[in-house]
Amino acid sequence: MSEIIKDELVPHVAKVISVRTDTNDVKTFGVVGIDGGIMFDHRPGQCAMVSIPGVGEAMFSITSSPTNNQFKEFSIKRCGILTEAIHQLEVGDEITVRGPYGKPFPVDDAFAKKNLLFIAGGIGIAPLRSVINYVRANRDNYGHVDVLYGARSSGDLVDYEEMTKEWANDKDFNVYVTIDRPEDSWGGHVGFVPAYLKELAFDNNRTAVICGPPIMIKFVLQGLIEMGFDKTQVYTTLELKMKCGIGKCGRCNIGSKFVCKDGPVFRCDEIDELPNEY
Amino acid sequence: MQGLELKLKERLQKLLDDGTVDCVIGWTKGEFIYDVTPAIFTKESGLDGFVYNSFCGANLSKYLVSQITSDKKFAVILKPCDTYSMNQLITEHRVNRENIYIIGVGCSGHIDIDKVKAQGVSGITNVIDNDNNIIINSIYGDSKIEKASVLLSKCQSCKGSELKISDEIIGEGIKTPTCDERFDGVKKLEAMTAEERFAFWKSELSKCIRCNACRNICPACTCRTCVFDNARSNVAAKANATEFEEKMFHIIRAFHVAGRCTDCGECSRVCPQSIPLHLLNRKFIKDINEFYGDYQAGEESNQRNPLVNFTESDIEATVISDKEGK
Amino acid sequence: MKKLALSNLNSLYNAINDKMKLYLPIENNGAVNFGEYSDGANVNLNKMTIKSAKDAFFPQCEDLSNFKKEGKHIIVEQGELVSENFVIFGVRACDVRAFHILDTVFLEGYLDTFYEARRKHGIVISLSCNKPEESCFCSNFGIDPAEPKGDVESYITDGYMYFNPVTQKGAEFMAQFDSLFENSDDKAVKELQVKIGDIVGKLPLSNLPLNEFGGDKLDALFNRPEWQGLSESCIGCGTCTYVCPTCQCYDVKDYKTNTGVKRFRCWDSCMRKDFTMMAHGTNRPSHLQRFRQRFMHKLVYHPANHNGEFSCVGCGRCVAKCPVSMNIVKVMKTLGGNK
Numbered sequence: 001m002s003e004i005i006k007d008e009l010v011p012h013v014a015k016v017i018s019v020r021t022d023t024n025d026v027k028t029f030g031v032v033g034i035d036g037g038i039m040f041d042h043r044p045g046q047c048a049m050v051s052i053p054g055v056g057e058a059m060f061s062i063t064s065s066p067t068n069n070q071f072k073e074f075s076i077k078r079c080g081i082l083t084e085a086i087h088q089l090e091v092g093d094e095i096t097v098r099g100p101y102g103k104p105f106p107v108d109d110a111f112a113k114k115n116l117l118f119i120a121g122g123i124g125i126a127p128l129r130s131v132i133n134y135v136r137a138n139r140d141n142y143g144h145v146d147v148l149y150g151a152r153s154s155g156d157l158v159d160y161e162e163m164t165k166e167w168a169n170d171k172d173f174n175v176y177v178t179i180d181r182p183e184d185s186w187g188g189h190v191g192f193v194p195a196y197l198k199e200l201a202f203d204n205n206r207t208a209v210i211c212g213p214p215i216m217i218k219f220v221l222q223g224l225i226e227m228g229f230d231k232t233q234v235y236t237t238l239e240l241k242m243k244c245g246i247g248k249c250g251r252c253n254i255g256s257k258f259v260c261k262d263g264p265v266f267r268c269d270e271i272d273e274l275p276n277e278y
Numbered sequence: 279m280q281g282l283e284l285k286l287k288e289r290l291q292k293l294l295d296d297g298t299v300d301c302v303i304g305w306t307k308g309e310f311i312y313d314v315t316p317a318i319f320t321k322e323s324g325l326d327g328f329v330y331n332s333f334c335g336a337n338l339s340k341y342l343v344s345q346i347t348s349d350k351k352f353a354v355i356l357k358p359c360d361t362y363s364m365n366q367l368i369t370e371h372r373v374n375r376e377n378i379y380i381i382g383v384g385c386s387g388h389i390d391i392d393k394v395k396a397q398g399v400s401g402i403t404n405v406i407d408n409d410n411n412i413i414i415n416s417i418y419g420d421s422k423i424e425k426a427s428v429l430l431s432k433c434q435s436c437k438g439s440e441l442k443i444s445d446e447i448i449g450e451g452i453k454t455p456t457c458d459e460r461f462d463g464v465k466k467l468e469a470m471t472a473e474e475r476f477a478f479w480k481s482e483l484s485k486c487i488r489c490n491a492c493r494n495i496c497p498a499c500t501c502r503t504c505v506f507d508n509a510r511s512n513v514a515a516k517a518n519a520t521e522f523e524e525k526m527f528h529i530i531r532a533f534h535v536a537g538r539c540t541d542c543g544e545c546s547r548v549c550p551q552s553i554p555l556h557l558l559n560r561k562f563i564k565d566i567n568e569f570y571g572d573y574q575a576g577e578e579s580n581q582r583n584p585l586v587n588f589t590e591s592d593i594e595a596t597v598i599s600d601k602e603g604k
Numbered sequence: 605m606k607k608l609a610l611s612n613l614n615s616l617y618n619a620i621n622d623k624m625k626l627y628l629p630i631e632n633n634g635a636v637n638f639g640e641y642s643d644g645a646n647v648n649l650n651k652m653t654i655k656s657a658k659d660a661f662f663p664q665c666e667d668l669s670n671f672k673k674e675g676k677h678i679i680v681e682q683g684e685l686v687s688e689n690f691v692i693f694g695v696r697a698c699d700v701r702a703f704h705i706l707d708t709v710f711l712e713g714y715l716d717t718f719y720e721a722r723r724k725h726g727i728v729i730s731l732s733c734n735k736p737e738e739s740c741f742c743s744n745f746g747i748d749p750a751e752p753k754g755d756v757e758s759y760i761t762d763g764y765m766y767f768n769p770v771t772q773k774g775a776e777f778m779a780q781f782d783s784l785f786e787n788s789d790d791k792a793v794k795e796l797q798v799k800i801g802d803i804v805g806k807l808p809l810s811n812l813p814l815n816e817f818g819g820d821k822l823d824a825l826f827n828r829p830e831w832q833g834l835s836e837s838c839i840g841c842g843t844c845t846y847v848c849p850t851c852q853c854y855d856v857k858d859y860k861t862n863t864g865v866k867r868f869r870c871w872d873s874c875m876r877k878d879f880t881m882m883a884h885g886t887n888r889p890s891h892l893q894r895f896r897q898r899f900m901h902k903l904v905y906h907p908a909n910h911n912g913e914f915s916c917v918g919c920g921r922c923v924a925k926c927p928v929s930m931n932i933v934k935v936m937k938t939l940g941g942n943k
Contacts, residue, residue, distance in 0.1 A: 007717040009856065009869070010669045010682045053671035053678060054858050054865040080883025081509060094678040096671075240887055241880045243856045246714040249872070250853030250901070251880050254887075255822055256908035261713070275826045278887050306837075309809060309937075310738060313929035315837045323833070336928060340839070344891075396634065400737045403808065417806045418735065485635050487655060487664065490876075491841040491927045507878050548927030550654055550843050551635045 008246055011051055011096035014039060016089050017071055022158045023151075025078040026123055027087055028063065030071045031097060040100055042066055044107050044131040045237065045265045048099030049245045050074060052089075056082040059242045059260065062100065063126040065133035072097075075126040075158055101245040102264050105131050105209065105235060108141075114207045115143035119220050121193050121212025122151050125158050127237055127264070128211050136170060143172070146202065150178040150193035150216075154186050176200060194219035197227075204228040210236045214278075221268060231269040238263050238271075238278055254278045282449045283330040286355065286383065289448060290328070293353050294321045299379050300350040303341050305334050311405050312391040316341060318352075330355070332407040335388035335430045337544050339363040340497045342373040351377050357385040359432065361442040362540035362576030363497035368443075369579050370538070372500045382444030387425070387433040392552070394428045431556070432543025435460045442577060460541075464560045483525055485551035492528075492545035492555050498535040505530075532558040537566060537585035540576035569593050605793065606778065606785035607764045617641055619781055620691055627660055628693040629653050638692065649694050649731060649760065656849030656921060657699040660692040661722045662706055664846070665870045668718070668856065672864040683868075685721035691777070693729040697752035698742045698919035700730050702849030705917070708910045709852050727777050730754030732800060734761070739920030741809035741933060747917060750800035761796040768793070809920075809933055813940025819908030825900065830938050835895035837930040842873035844922035844931065845898070850915045853879075874898050899935045 018030030031050075033039040042048070042062050051057030064073035078087045089095065105111065116135060118128050128147075135142050147167060151157045157177065168175040178189040178196045189196055193216055204227060210220050217236055224234055240252040240259045247261035254274045257263065271278075286304070293299045306317035307329040314333050318341070319325050337360045345352060356364055361382060367373045389407065394414060401417035412428065414421050426434075441447060467475055493499045493506075505511045506527060532539075532555075541563055545555040566573050570584035570592070584592075608616055620626045621641050630639035631648040637655050639645070667683035707723070710716035730752035733740070742749060751757070755774030759766040766788060769775040778785070804810065817825070845851045855872035858865050872879060874897045880886045888894050906915035922931045 007668065007682060008714045009716075009718075011680060013678045013680055053673075053680075053867065054860050056858060057856065057867075083883065092676060094676055096678065096680065239882075241882045243854070248709055248714070248716065248852070249855070249869075250874065251872075253897075253901070253905060255826075255900075256819065256905040275822065277893060308929050309923075309933060313923070313931075315929045315934070317833065318836045341836075400735055401803075401807075402738050417738070417803060482633060485632060485637070487843075487846045489841050489843040489846045489873075491839070491843045494839040494841040495927050503877075507876070509878065509881070548841075548843075550847060550925040550927075551637075552633070 008098070009244060011049065011057070011098040012039060014095050014097040016091055016093045016095065019089065019091055022075065022160075023156050026075055026156075026158050027078075028073055028075040028158075029086070029089065030064075030073050031095070032071045033097075034094075038069055038072060039097060042072075042100035043104030044134045045102070045105040045127055046100040047102050047127075047245075047260075047264060048072070048074075048097050049101070049242075050076075050086070051096045052082065052085050053096060055085040057096075057243075058082050059101065059239075059245055061127035061130070061237070061264070063129045065130050065137060067134055067137040075123065075129070077123040099245065101260055103262060105265050107131060107134055111135075111207055112141050113143060115205055116145045117202055117206045117208040118145070118147045118149075119193060119197065119208060119210045119212070120147075120149050121216040122156060123158060124210075124212030124216070125149055126211075128209060129159055129162075131209065132167065136167070136173075139170070144206070145170075145173045146176070146200075146206075147174070148176045148178075148193060148197060148200065150180070150196065150212075152180045154179050154183055154188075192216075192219075194223045197223045202227060204230075204233070206233070208234045210234065231272065232267060234268040235265060236268060236271070237265050240278060282383070283328075285448055286330050286381070287325055287328050289381070289446075290319075290353060291325055293379065294319075294325075298351070299353040301352050302328075303338050303352055303354040305329050305336075305355075310402065312389070312402070330383070332387075332389045332405070332412075333391065335390070335432075335547065337363055337495075337497060337542050339367055339373075340495060340500075340544075342378060343367065343497075343500050345377070346372065346374050348374075348377065351379060353379045353381055355381050355383050356441070356444065357383055357388075358439055358441050359385075359437050359540075359542055361444065362437070362574070363542050364576070365443050365579040366538055366540055366576040367497060367500070369576075369581065370500065375579075380444045380446075382441035382447040384447070384449035385439065387429045387436065389425070389428050390430040390547070393430075394423060397423060397428070399423075430543070431546055431554075432541075437541070437574075443579065461560060461564050463554065463557050464564050467557060467561065479525065482553045483528060485553055486528070487551060488527070489550060491548040491550065493531060495544045495548045496531075496535065497540070497542060497544070498538045499531070528555060528558060532562060535559060536562040537573075537583035538575055539563065540574070605788050605790045606767045606782075607788040608767070608785055610760065610763055610765055612784070613647075613765060616781065616784055617645075617647065617693075618643060619784060620693075623780065624688060625690040626693060627690065650735075652696065652737065652919070652921070652924075654921070654925065655847055656702060656919065657692055657695045658702060658706060658849050658852075660690075660726055661703060661719055662710070662852060662871075665868055666718060667866055667868050669867045670864055671867065683718070685717060686725050687721065689725045689727060691727045691729060694731045694758075695728055695752070695754060696731060696733050696919070697747050697749045698740075698917040699849045700728060700752055700754045701742075701745070701747050701917045702919070703728065705850045705906075705910075705913065705915050706852055708913070712910075727756070727773055728754035729756045729758055729767075729774075729777075732757070732759045732796065734796065734800060736800070736803055736807055737920060737924070738808055739923035740807055741812060741918035741920060741923075743804050743807070743810050744812045744814060744918050745914060745916065749804060750797040759793045759796055762792045764788075764792070766790075766793050809918075809923075812933065812936050814914070814936075816940040817903040817907070817914065817936065819904060819912055821904050822900075822908075825904060825939060826896070828939055831892050831896050834930065834935055834938060835892040837928055838875070838891070838895050839928055840875050840877070840891055840894065841927065842871075842875055843925050843927060845873035845875060846871060847921040847925050849917060849919055849921070850902070851898075874901065899932060902932065903936070 014031045020028040047059045047061045060074045063075045242252045242260045243249040245260045247258040252259040302319040305314040306327040312333040404415040406413040539559040626641040631646045636651045670681045672679045710719040733749035755771045757768045854869045856869045902915045
């Protein structure tokens with residue numbers, strides 16, 4: 001047999017070691033390589049191509065922190081053909097993974113020593129969880145941290161246990177959770193994320209990171225600007241159809257930028273320079 | 279032809295001016311005489327660049343499908359053969375007849391520039407259509423070609439000069455002198471052995487590049503999402519992965535338009551690899567004629583095609599299998 | 605410079621074919637495309653091929669990997685890389701330039717090893733364009749059809765085919781078949797080049813408004829109202845994309861076989877509705893957006909990412925083959941304001 005050269009498009013086999021049901025349509029999968037290792041190092045905000053051969057391959061953000069040296073985690077919402085199949089996976093099943101891809105959050109430079117405000121909606125918490133846990137693991141390098149998280153209903157909150165039982169107990173760390181509509185058993189805040197953001201009236205001495213549905217990002221960004229934030233203080237992530245993950249297949253571009261390699265993390269002033277096609 | 283262009287332009291301008299229509303689906307001139315492009319003209323844009331010449335062979339009826347929800351009124355220029363497609367689209371509720379003003383245009387056949395080039399002419403700068411002959415100017419010199427030999431294949435088996443549907447008629451047409459009997463090509467294929475026929479289609483379809491031009495131009499292909507584009511159908515494919523797939527794509531498409539195909543010939547006209555795709559459809563048409571009596575899709579609007587219309591005299595399925603099995 | 609009588613070309617083809625695979629323009633039912641040579645093939649070097657030569661390095665379809673399942677285990681095998689030399693013969697200057705454009709995509713950044721292996725093993729024998737067509741506009745991009753580059757340049761004139769090695773790889777290739785060639789001066793070729801130059805000067809599409817396009821022209825072009833009318837003509841098929849020598853967008857798909865799963869990549873077209881379709885929708889829902897993407901990619905996005913180089917070589921295939929005659933020349937002339 002000739003020497004095996006691994007092309008970037010040829011994936012590695014990986015194994016599901018844990019499956020956590022977060023909501024009706026979100027599960028979080030713990031994944032390791034077949035040697036039991038973490039497969040590759042990544043930075044917060046980076047993604048990987050996850051595949052079930054025969055079904056398809058798609059890009060998912062890595063929700064575990066790089067400080068987790070046991071396994072990688074993916075929080076995946078069931079919404080299409082591939083995610084439907086992924087939701088059928090059980091512990092011990094094999095999948096394929098390749099990566100990491102994309103530009104991470106600037107956790108060690110632009111974020112360092114800053115107060116951080118994370119704002120997420122629904123499954124948008126997935127990429128932010130990686131950053132948040134990285135920040136928690138390197139707590140001294142950052143200022144005050146606030147997390148504002150919302151979902152349609154209490155049943156749609158991902159990572160709720162972790163954020164309320166672990167994050168909220170950290171020093172200088174506040175967690176605010178809201179749901180869109182009132183529920184009998186819900187004692188927390190009710191209302192859309194952008195509205196709650198205004199109520200909370202944060203000062204602009206912090207760096208904000210937004211991830212969630214496009215409509216939420218739009219109104220949160222608007223809210224932040226009104227609160228005196230500059231776009232250079234605000235980061236978000238974009239998501240488009242991807243096939244290669246390495247800037248060649250040609251479909252995740254917005255103007256001359258490829259979301260897979262020039263993103264998914266963008267500073268909001270950078271987005272302004274892109275055509276409105278995302 | 280130039281007289282016809284002037285007449286059309288004058289009349290279309292009037293229709294735009296008096297508000298009969300908001301838009302015109304016609305042709306705009308290109309870089310050369312032959313690369314005219316279907317285009318939508320509006321009252322605001324005017325008819326600048328409008329052209330009608332011997333190269334306006336495209337069937338414009340398909341352009342109305344995407345306008346079905348538009349509240350605008352469209353004038354469209356249709357040649358006799360195009361009117362069959364229009365009738366069929368009306369039958370299938372794929373266009374909104376009330377918003378369409380049909381200008382039937384007399385026709386004496388259109389030229390296929392690829393056939394001109396196939397005769398060895400290149401560097402073409404102008405083509406002059408003199409009824410029986412065409413004069414070609416090129417950077418390599420002038421030449422003269424018999425027009426009948428470079429007509430579009432669909433013109434070579436012209437259905438006739440009658441406009442099957444129109445709101446007004448401009449210009450007089452003649453039935454293009456047919457050099458081909460309509461079913462000659464099919465008969466040739468039928469006369470082959472199964473192996474020869476297989477080899478024929480294998481050789482032709484091996485050229486297919488899966489560009490889908492045949493499907494996208496076809497006035498009978500109006501599915502909102504084609505099965506070959508539907509990720510959930512499990513047959514979605516844009517790869518020419520195997521010869522087998524190529525055949526499946528074209529044969530399934532031919533089946534799907536069977537009984538609805540008016541034989542407008544656009545599939546073969548647009549094929550970049552010159553695959554005679556219309557022969558697949560004509561085979562179905564010939565069979566339908568033989569099994570159910572002569573039938574022409576799009577002859578009139580709101581007719582039922584024999585494949586979706588049960589009558590007691592319909593042949594039994596076994597008759598078909600017997601015939602094919604012999 | 606070496607030469608070979610045209611009547612002896614078949615012996616050259618056969619000699620090459622004995623040693624390695626040979627791809628060259630072959631006519632099949634009236635259509636000329638690059639194909640694999642076999643004895644008796646209907647070689648036609650006079651006509652522009654319908655598909656470009658890009659299949660040689662970036663085939664329309666290729667296997668990336670195979671997956672087999674053994675119980676719960678997945679076994680991944682990488683698709684085979686080309687490991688033997690092959691020849692692509694009769695490539696015009698435009699297609700040779702297109703290889704360079706593909707290189708900038710597939711060899712820069714993440715390395716595409718499938719492409720790289722073909723590139724490494726492929727020997728490009730180019731051929732001058734003796735009779736450029738009216739649809740040709742390569743000179744806009746600084747391409748000279750009389751100097752086609754590649755590993756070996758070739759010319760047909762005076763009943764001979766002339767060969768001139770350009771690269772080391774080309775020289776080594778020539779040396780293998782030295783006994784077939786006669787030595788020659790370059791007089792006949794020089795005369796031919798002058799003749800071609802005269803024709804190029806007369807080509808009608810040689811003055812495109814290139815200055816209006818480029819990596820910095822996003823804002824000037826993106827929201828232009830002319831896109832509406834231009835896109836209305838387009839029927840959204842993939843003809844232009846698939847005959848184009850520089851279009852390189854691809855799709856990756858899985859295909860279930862009897863023994864497992866094959867993952868292949870195939871050419872894709874940004875003109876297609878499903879190109880950017882995800883489970884929750886698409887970011888280019890309108891036909892206008894999809895149409896605009898193709899031309900903006902060639903005239904703005906690619907130059908922005910690749911030192912200002914346009915990803916069009918003016919081969920004119922889209923001009924000749926679009927079912928409705930909508931093409932990059934019309935887009936450039938309409939947006940560039942010289943129409």
